[in-house]
Amino acid sequence: MKPEIEIFRDYVRKKRLRNTPERELIIEEIFSSQNHFDIDELYLRLREKNQKVSKASIYRTIPLLIESGLVQEVFFEDGHLHYEHIHGREHHCHLHCLNCRKIVEFQDRHLESIEKRLGRKFNFDIISHKLEVYGYCEECRKDKRGR
């Protein structure tokens, strides 16, 4: 049994919700890749694998995955939210290329020290932060110069 499935089963048990095979298929698909995803992409990935999961049940399952700490909302782009799984992964932030839509994950210890400093300055108990950085990646800049 995969740990994320166990965490989810514990969660539904505690909340007295119903678990379904559909939900476990959704979790397996999410954890099979490190990619960020939105609902449509996830739905298509499941369909390609001939998994019979409705889009409605993906919409219903995502909030449960967020509440159980397996998945988080990462950014809002093209008019909708994008998600990633966080269980078993280290905290990171994202660079977004505005041209090719590539996303680069990064960690920077300076951000952790900014967090600490803000905590002291505002007497704030800081749990986490999000940083989305926008610009143009190396390849896209090269393309521009070539034109």
Ligand SMILES: [Zn+2]
């Ligand atoms: Zn790019």
Ligand SMILES: [Zn+2]
């Ligand atoms: Zn990420």
